[in-house]
Amino acid sequence: MWIDSHCHLDSREFDADRDEVVALSRAAGVEAIINLPGHIDHFAQAKATRERYGCLTGYGIHPMWVAGPNASSKREDIATLRSWVEREKPDLIGEIGLDFFIPDFDQSEQEWFFSEQLKIARDFDLPVSLHVRRSQDHILKHLRRIKVRGGFAHAFNGSAQQAAEFVKLGFCLGFGGTATFPQAHRVRALLRDVPLENVAVETDAPDIPPSFLGTMGSGQRNSPAYLPRIGELLAEVREISASSFAAATTANVRRMLRAG
Numbered sequence: 075m076w077i078d079s080h081c082h083l084d085s086r087e088f089d090a091d092r093d094e095v096v097a098l099s100r101a102a103g104v105e106a107i108i109n110l111p112g113h114i115d116h117f118a119q120a121k122a123t124r125e126r127y128g129c130l131t132g133y134g135i136h137p138m139w140v141a142g143p144n145a146s147s148k149r150e151d152i153a154t155l156r157s158w159v160e161r162e163k164p165d166l167i168g169e170i171g172l173d174f175f176i177p178d179f180d181q182s183e184q185e186w187f188f189s190e191q192l193k194i195a196r197d198f199d200l201p202v203s204l205h206v207r208r209s210q211d212h213i214l215k216h217l218r219r220i221k222v223r224g225g226f227a228h229a230f231n232g233s234a235q236q237a238a239e240f241v242k243l244g245f246c247l248g249f250g251g252t253a254t255f256p257q258a259h260r261v262r263a264l265l266r267d268v269p270l271e272n273v274a275v276e277t278d279a280p281d282i283p284p285s286f287l288g289t290m291g292s293g294q295r296n297s298p299a300y301l302p303r304i305g306e307l308l309a310e311v312r313e314i315s316a317s318s319f320a321a322a323t324t325a326n327v328r329r330m331l332r333a334g
């Protein structure tokens with residue numbers, strides 16, 4: 075059985091067939107999905123999704139809503155997040171992080187939101203789901219300053235040295251669709267070399283379609299139901315059986331969330 079450690083099940087791409095997607099995922103061997111809404115306007119929907127499907131759930135404000143062309147988060151949203159966390163007791167805080175790739179990013183504003191959300195994770199003793207894009211060293215700097223109890227560095231794409239630093243801080247590195255492409259040499263080398271106790275699998279659905287949906291960046295809708303097929307391809311990269319890889323990565327997520 076597999077756990078999708080990073081998914082956006084509330085995305086409108088799933089509005090037409092969300093029940094079916096979840097049913098297909100279960101039938102394919104996905105025992106749990108971590109759902110991450112990413113904007114306070116989507117928290118209510120995520121709460122409903124949690125109740126309906128029993129998703130693991132993270133509340134947090136994604137950096138793309140903090141800076142760049144779609145910025146619509148306000149500093150007051152941090153207080154709203156804190157009260158949601160207090161009331162709803164989510165499984166983690168996320169998706170939070172720094173994105174120095176989005177156009178016209180406001181670095182100091184992103185860092186403010188990120189550090190405030192790390193403090194919430196620390197205060198409620200929750201793991202975090204991290205969005206790390208061209209910002210590995212900045213993220214590490216904040217993690218060393220505000221100690222949280224680990225979590226996931228989603229769609230990890232840093233250097234081997236940066237990977238080792240995340241591992242030292244107790245994080246799992248998330249691998250998914252990108253690593254299914256044979257030409258993704260660097261990410262596949264990381265997947266091969268990271269300690270197995272620090273590997274999580276993820277879809278980031280509806281984003282990051284795997285190789286069997288077409289060419290890289292094809293725009294095809296990814297789905298948590300594809301996680302077992304993605305996991306099989308990643309297990310090949312690690313040269314272990316799919317069942318051992320599923321068992322190990324599932325145990326890693328459960329340990330990180332202290333859930334059974």
Ligand SMILES: [Zn+2]
Nearest residue numbers: 080082169278
């Ligand atoms: Zn995501």
